[in-house]
């Protein structure tokens with residue numbers, strides 16, 4: 264029996280995304296297969312989630328074992344996977360405490376509450392959070408308000424207040440926007456959705472110094488950059504930055520939905536009086552998966568692979584740029600890369616690459632994002648670049 268899944272989707276699902284016309288049914292390592300048996304190299308890794316590769320053995324068996332042992336207890340009780348995961352994250356970071364949620368947006372919501380309470384206690388009721396233009400922090404109401412796009416046209420108005428947007432990679436912009444109401448600064452180590460924007464080496468040092476001077480919390484949204492993506496376990500390491508709080512999600516669970524807030528003691532302001540919590544957050548199943556995935560990233564040195572393969576991928580993308588003037592800019596770090604075109608061809612290239620067999624992320628009408636699993640090797644990168652180039656050539660032909 265053939266089932267028309269695309270038809271079913273168009274009738275039943277809320278239409279929030281423009282989907283690629285591919286029904287994926289299987290994944291293994293850096294490859295995925297559609298319902299017709301066609302194989303694709305996955306340069307999206309589930310939106311920077313599958314850092315340990317699709318169907319990773321260690322993660323799959325941890326999930327299977329935990330599913331047969333204990334799934335959910337609520338946070339009323341201690342559970343072992345939650346504390347194992349807490350231990351491996353804390354012992355490999357500069358932070359002291361953790362709280363688990365179910366997504367990146369939910370982790371950021373928790374970080375906002377930390378900033379507000381911190382401001383209440385330490386900064387005379389200050390509550391504003393400075394975030395950057397072109398940032399992305401999620402799609403709940405508050406994380407949407409924090410996200411650095413113009414909100415004037417939003418149908419979701421009124422949005423929660425208390426967010427101020429500054430120029431990214433510009434310390435003076437932060438200084439000029441700091442007032443007696445400011446409680447915290449929240450920045451991505453590298454802006455992902457905003458176009459793969461990489462700040463100067465000294466930016467986060469300057470932010471840290473300013474936060475120290477004014478007593479503000481320095482928070483980093485590492486939902487996309489954390490867990491090896493930039494070539495170090497956490498993105499802040501790349502910039503020798505010293506945040507008080509970081510949030511994680513995407514690459515944390517090896518494919519299962521989990522988020523986390525990590526904080527130092529100073530920013531650990533929640534108390535056990537129902538100020539913060541979660542029914543599913545930190546449950547045994549997702550924590551067992553995330554523990555297996557984190558262990559795998561550390562033991563197999565996937566951060567180092569991301570660093571080395573990222574450098575290789577970058578050089579291959581620059582080769583492409585030299586052959587195709589239609590490519591305006593190539594930028595990235597570790598295994599997070601953006602390719603910008605000088606005309607609005609990104610949707611066409613993205614669709615043509617479906618045919619040539621490589622899956623890309625669409626950033627905007629003139630840019631695509633390449634973010635493979637951290638397990639990728641040179642042979643796979645070469646294959647992906649070839650398929651990408653075939654897709655670019657197809658689009659160029661269509662343009663003539």
Ligand SMILES: *Cc1c(COP(=O)(O)O)cnc(C)c1O
Pocket residue numbers: 366367368369371399400401402451455456484485486487488512513
């Ligand atoms: C994806 C993303 C989020 C939102 O995470 P969800 O799990 O989709 O809620 C927040 N911040 C950054 C930097 C992200 O890339």
